[in-house]
Amino acid sequence: MSGEASKTIESKVLWGGKVSPFSISYGKMMMWIFLVSDALTFGGLLVALGFARHAAVTAGEFWPSSEQVFTHFPFTHAHLPLLYVAFMTFILIISSVTMVLAVEAGHRMDKKKVAFWLALTVVGGLIFLGSQVWEWSTFIAGPDGDITTWADNATLKQNFFLPTGEMVDGAAKLGQEGPHAYAMFFFFITGFHGFHVFTGVLFNFIILMNVLGGTYEKRGHYEMVEKVGLYWHFIDLVWVFVFTFYYLV
Template identity: 50%
Template sequence: MANTTTLEAEKKYTWGGGKSPFTVSYGKLMMWIFLLSDAFSFSSLLVTYGFIRFTFPASGANEIVKPLSHTADNFVEAMREAHLFSPEHWPLPELVFNHFPFLHGLHLPLFFVSLMTFVLIFSSVTMVLAVEAGHRNAKKEVAFYMLLTIFGGIAFLSCQAWEWSQFITEGASLHGNPFGPTAFAALFFIVTGFHGFHVFSGVVLNFIIYVNVLDGTYERRGHYEMVEKVGLYWHFVDLVWVFVFTFFYLI
């Protein structure tokens, strides 16, 4: 009898104080609020990209460089001569992002960035598996999946470092761009850099949590909620990449 009255009271006073009306802990709620504000930051960056992209006409040439075709070392110059790259036109992404490590000289548009996308989706899956193991208080499994997530993050960062160095070698910088308008390279570095920094922070946070899991901090606490909070952040980073991928490489 006492039980039912408490339940009724709880239903009645959802917003009455003394408990979280969202049935999540303070920390988790604050993580959500932080992610909302971070989502606004990324939206403004991507909307800026969309705006500047929209104000430039797309490269009008209908010539298509076939995937897998062999290209000369002076690919960028050839594209400029064919007027596929010019300061007045926004460059076609498949002509800019067409490199793959160890396969120099082949035109492989979007292959590398697709690989990066799969790496990030997969690390998101291992993260959510760590959270699931946390619900069962399975310490060893949590540690294993956290480690895989950290490796996924490091793999993604390495891919990005390689892509940046490739881009810089070709002459792109914050104030110059051989492929077209200067804004293209500047926005690429700013947005992927901001996202990459988030991935880096995520790897650091994941590592701290991983050490704590091994140390038994959460086992003593009785729950693995910290893994969930860091997981929210990690999924958000994956979520942002979905849109960076869409805007920079597909549109």
């Protein structure tokens, strides 16, 4: 016999069936399988967006240039395409880094550092959620935040146009709405992702409480931090694709 079966593995790391498939712990493998299923959901949503867009473009309909749709930044009325989304992307990447540093500290059983990096991850997640709230409210109510002017001030209507006031394909007049599918996909995809961020922050917070309470110190390893870390990195991973396929391409 060769491979795993012939190796001696410490009995306390074996699964219930007294083997340890792929030399990976049960919880981590199940988290990976969950993430694959979640990735299929997000993949399906982004492919559906591609379907709607390709069908519309082939039919000669207008599809908005995303970088011209959201051009706002807090505390200014300047025309700043992409900058705010770039800021959100950066926040998510940095919070992913603090998470991986928390996992690394966990491998050294450094409780203080784990708590420090995990707390920063929670803060990063909250900043991202707050940024998304601001983006959504600006989208819905317009840059001045006056929700009563929904009908004529909604950014999703106004900013379908180029800075020069001309349509990309010359099909529409000023003030005409773009395809509704665009706005629906925007709120559905970023909303679904935002919900994941929300639950991710929640998980991270619960695990942070456990770290501070010494649960994993007693258990002898910080694998729970690694498992919620997988989920958190997955959220960052999804955003990388949403950023590309919604704002850039």
